[in-house]
Amino acid sequence: MGLKHIAKAAGVSVSTVSRALAGSSRISEEKRREILEIARMQGYLDTRVRRATEAGLHSIVLAMSEEMMQASETNFTSWRILESLREECANRGIRVDPVLCPGERLDPDQVIAGIEASDAEAVIVHFDENPALIRRLAKVGRPVALLIGLDPTSRVSSVGIGNTYATMLGTQHLIDLGHRDILLLSWTGRFTIRRREAGFREAMRDRGIEDAERFILRLSGFAPDIVDREFGAWLAGQGGRLPVTAIQCLSDNMALRAMKCLQDAGFSVPGDVSVVGFDDSFAGQIAHPTLTSIRPPLEEIAITALDELELHLRRPQSYLARRIELGCQITVRDSCKAR
Incomplete structure (x- = not known):
């Protein structure tokens, strides 16, 4: 659906629809709400948002430790997040350039070298919040997002849970x-x-x-x-x-x-x-x-991080690092009972 279809449904001109979507003050608030509702019902707003996010992110560097790649009961959370990242990157056509560091922790020198060797637009760091690494990530000149990590100084963005x-x-x-x-x-x-x-x-x-x-x-x-x-x-x-x-x-x-x-x-x-x-x-x-x-909400963490990197790419001059925390729920089963 395009502007002509919205204009016809609202009984206005295409230029009026354009002004309503742009937030112009030259039309009444009542008419603006009517036009926006028609645009939403016809799926135009969703399409507009999707197109806006398709242009930016085509490749990422993914920095993680080899320990996180091992199949074990202690890596349950990591595997769920990585699988959702793999799936979402495939859906969006995003290339992933991996940087794997031996052991449990990321080596800052190796991560920075891997970033410099890649032409990827953005960087995702998985399960690490080493202050020495974060200081250097803040200077790489590309959007960076930490997965399940926090930067207390808010120099780089992070996506995790509350x-x-x-x-x-x-x-x-x-x-x-x-x-x-x-x-x-x-x-x-x-x-x-x-x-x-x-x-x-x-x-x-x-x-x-x-x-x-x-x-x-x-x-x-x-x-x-x-x-x-x-x-x-x-x-x-x-x-x-x-x-x-x-x-x-x-x-x-x-x-x-x-x-x-x-x-x-x-x-x-x-x-x-x-x-x-x-x-x-x-x-x-x-x-x-x-x-x-x-x-x-482990499956949402990687998706949100990619969206955040897209936002950074679209606002290179005005973007400020953000800490995004997704809400959790409690699942009640049999291991608890009332006193």
């Missing part, structure tokens, strides 16, 4: 079920993990607990063997009696291993202790009991 509110959702769910003694199972990690911890402290503060830090158990990592060893040691040190009635975990794999440790120690989930995870993984959906978990 980590603080997401953890508040889980903790508040446990509070609503009547739990008062709640453990947060966390790990020493990235800025995003510290944001999740902030959500726990905020929820606990809302129920009158100012020193929520004493309810946080930080492990050295979130891998299954670390959870078995370190959470298992904490559990063994409780003398057969749990000081909490609920545990909020900051990843599903932590929650699943914690549940196994609890069950091996003779505790019932959710009979003795309720457990909430974070990721809403398939493993949690088929666990026994099935795991209540925070569900992040």
